[in-house]
Amino acid sequence: MLGAIHSLLLVSSCTLVSSSRPHIIFILADDLGWSDVGYHGSVIKTPNIDALASEGVKLDNYYMSLLCTPSRGQLLSGRYEIHTGLQHRTIDMMQPLCLPIDETILPQKLKERGYATHMVGKWHLGFYRKECLPNYRGFDTFMGFYQGMADYYYHNISTGIYHGWDFRRNNDVIAQKYAGQYSTHVFADEAQIIIMKHNPEVPLFLFLSFQAIHLPLQVPSRYADMYKTLIPNNADRQKYAGMVTCMDEAVGRVVTALKHTGLWENSVLVFSTDNGGILGGNWPLRGSKASLYEGGVRGVGFVTSPLLPSRVRGTVNRELLHMTDWLPTLVRLAGGDLMGTKPLDGYNQWETISQGTPSVRDEVLLTIDPLIAKAHHFKDDPYADNDSFNVLIRAAIRVGDWKLITGPPGNGSWGTPVEFGFKYLHPPKRTHSVQLYNVVADPNERNDYSHDRPDIVRFLLARIGHYYNTSVPVLDPSQEILLADPARHGGVWSPWR
Incomplete structure (x- = not known):
């Protein structure tokens, strides 16, 4: 195969571009x-x-x-x-x-x-x-x-x-x-x-x-x-x-x-x-x-x-x-x-x-997944009763320099590559369902500002709430094992409907 490709390269090397x-x-x-x-x-x-x-x-x-x-x-x-x-x-x-x-x-x-x-x-x-x-x-x-x-x-x-x-x-x-x-x-x-x-x-x-x-x-x-x-x-x-x-x-x-x-x-x-x-x-x-x-x-x-x-x-x-x-x-x-x-x-x-002009956007929604949520609020969670968004739900948004995470965030460790002497650095224990980071000043997310900047937290919760109101229902149907079984399709993963 590689020999054939080499031959094609030699034949094609003088071709000129003419598509505008x-x-x-x-x-x-x-x-x-x-x-x-x-x-x-x-x-x-x-x-x-x-x-x-x-x-x-x-x-x-x-x-x-x-x-x-x-x-x-x-x-x-x-x-x-x-x-x-x-x-x-x-x-x-x-x-x-x-x-x-x-x-x-x-x-x-x-x-x-x-x-x-x-x-x-x-x-x-x-x-x-x-x-x-x-x-x-x-x-x-x-x-x-x-x-x-x-x-x-x-x-x-x-x-x-x-x-x-x-x-x-x-x-x-x-x-x-x-x-x-x-x-x-x-x-x-x-x-x-x-x-x-x-x-x-x-x-x-x-x-x-x-x-x-x-x-x-x-x-x-x-x-x-x-x-x-x-x-x-x-x-x-x-x-x-x-x-x-x-x-x-x-x-x-x-x-x-x-x-x-x-x-x-x-x-x-x-x-x-x-x-x-x-x-x-x-x-x-x-x-x-x-x-x-x-x-x-x-x-x-x-x-x-x-x-x-x-x-x-x-x-x-x-x-x-x-x-x-x-x-x-x-x-x-x-x-x-x-x-x-x-x-x-x-x-x-x-x-x-x-x-190199400024970005057309100043925010990105990272996710809202209502099927992944914490079972209950942390004790004395200051954002548990906000009117904008249920902070138990997994979600994240970045607006400007600030990033807000709610609900279960996934792996929160810092892992160094093996060649650098592999180790996991684990984060401090969380005390509530919201995390706020300045990802410009602190791109490695070491400092949670959610206690110190409730004004920003509430603004970002409102933005997530806005997006949540525009979301469509999650598509997550049950698997159709008998119909999808490759044995029914000549041993190949194939369309079954």
Whole structure:
């Protein structure tokens, strides 16, 4: 496969760009931690990601959801999870649930502007009906898997006694054809082939959604072996670091293909994680994936492009940005309009990114999940009887410099990476259901101001209450085990309705 790709690169190296609309390459990493990239001080080798970030604009105050499905839904729909019903958790393997099919999403809007749209990698936005699948949601082609995780080599997944393949090219099951091939390499191969075969007169949208670095910990040994000295005596962390480096290598291969084909000069590349890391390091940020602290919801992201003005290349953008901003930003960049979408929570932030102007937004809602709540108030909780919002419910919002968390926040520890002498630093015992942080002055959330600034707490509770009043009911149907059992579908995880 790599030999064929090399030949295609040589044939395509003189192709000229003629599309006036920019090619858009969106690369999404899975569970990448804040300190898992070299440019945030990691010992993990990410030379390609570091180089791209240093040539572009690093997004320093960039937020997303705390879990895979809600973040992906926000990315593609431009709408908060509370407005799509996906605010509770990830979609389970046998749930009759998907990103609602009446949502008009990013690839559909780009197709209106004449884009060729391709998706490679992890979907995790539901598959119980064919109408939920990528090929029915605006992607011309899809190569990847539907679930939230799978074996990196054999492309299958099990839950209890239920086992099935999960790897497709469009509607064709190809898991057995690719058995034994590592998914990060397969996805990089596919992305390169798409790029090299692409007609440069047609604008390209490529959504490359890596499986890495989600569990399970699997990587070819040569990548893990790079870390035997840097991260001694910890095989799991060596594998994890190797998975990141393998993904970085894949990113480099994609950019090489763009440059050889001449597409790069008219391309915008966005790199993002979907949420904070779980095994990786979010240090010095607090918390991890599935928590409302910065380590769970503030993520690695950057934009790089030859189209960016030279004055912003190599800069760190500290303006407030959110995952929902990508749909309006990229559609407007493509010269499109936003007609046909439901009311968006995202904003066009291209001027903020490309010119360094102030963000269009001054607040981001991080979540409201009424299905996760504390059983009772702390004793003498000063906010128990406020009229704006039930503080037992899990929720979080950032407005300006301030961030408010209510209800169960998730993991609140600070975890240093293994290579720095791994240890957990545990927070002091909480005394009430509300936490308030100045995340500009105190980005690591060490100082809770909820006792000292009741005025800000009450203002932010009112803002959460406002959003709660606009939310739709949580979509969380029971699993349909008998209907979804892969044994009923030739041993493959497939739509069952």
